[in-house]
Amino acid sequence: MKFAYVTYDGPDDDREVLLAAWERAGAEGAAVRWNDPAADWESFDAAVVRSPWDYILHRDAFVEWAYKVESGTRLLNPASVLERNTDKTYLRDLGVPTVPTHWIHPGEQVTLPVHAEYVVKPAVSAGARDTIRTADRAAAETHARNLTTAGRVAMVQPYLDMVETEGETSLVYIGGRFSHARRRAAMLADAVPADHRSIPGRDPEPDQFALAERVLAEVEADLLYARVDLVRLPDGTPALIELELTEPYLFLSTTPGAADRLTEALLALL
Known part of the structure; x- marks a missing residue:
């Protein structure tokens, strides 16, 4: 079998660990940049999304890419999961305890609850990009307003000590x-x-x-x-x-056996 390790142009210390686990299992693996125009996704039995860590700059294109790839091969996790999971508004729909969040959509008035310290971030983000932590309520309001003015959903949370x-x-x-x-x-x-x-x-x-x-x-x-x-x-x-x-x-590179377990799970899904 042949698997694509979906990645980006940058460091990822899990990459070689999982590729080696695939080889041990008798499968062929290749690291492929998610937005590589020359990639032949249909040539793979599965495309495993692992480290496309620059997708946040091109989220719409990433979602479109996921559905396109899924039309030709098995994508894991599935495109519908990726689409929903890349917008943090999914947190409102899970029905489980979450960090208290005040949501502000574009066009809504920016009014914040009272917190000793604020975390303000966009609903589409990763790695704390465009996220601030501040005890200054005015600064929190300004950041939330800037996000919504740019057409983004703002999340306002208390900072948890x-x-x-x-x-x-x-x-x-x-x-x-x-x-x-x-x-x-x-x-x-x-x-x-x-x-x-x-x-x-x-x-x-x-x-x-x-x-x-x-x-x-x-x-x-x-x-x-x-x-x-x-x-x-x-x-x-x-x-x-x-x-x-x-x-x-x-944490595959620091967890003995984890890459092999992921490989076994991948083969079982296929």
Whole structure:
């Protein structure tokens, strides 16, 4: 079998790890840039979306690309999942505890709830792009207004102090089964590790497992991979900060056996 590792022009330390796992399984793998005009997607038995990390600059083109590729080969995760997951308004529809969010659509009046500290970001974003953290309400309003004026949906959230100590808990699921977890420093925390490969493992608590399972049960699709990012609210209850189904870093290079598990799940789906 022949698989495409969908990527971009940039670093990705999981890339060679997964390609090597495919080779061990007797499959041919190739790293292909998602927007490479010369790519022959129909020549692959599956295209596995892994690190197209520049898609955020071309989200509409990326969604169009996903449906086009899916018309000729198996795309994982599916195009409909990628389309929905690349707009964070999906958080409103999951029916699970999430970080409290005030949504402001283009044309709506910009009025903010009272928070000690704000996080303001667009609904279509990744890697904290165009995201600010501020205790200045006027600055938060200005950023939200700039986003909506540009035709974007703004998200306004309270900054949660516990991310400074507990961090985020990322639960990685492969083929619908829990594989491993990591403690991650929030992108806007005061101290963020320079090297994500040094992020320590973490054993999720039972309430975090329960929430992750609830979240994934809301997705009506066959998922090859998923990363469920959780934080704890001030009262200690877990809440979803993001469900990563498009191009999450999966810590394959630092988790023994994870690349092989993903390969086995891929073969099972096919």
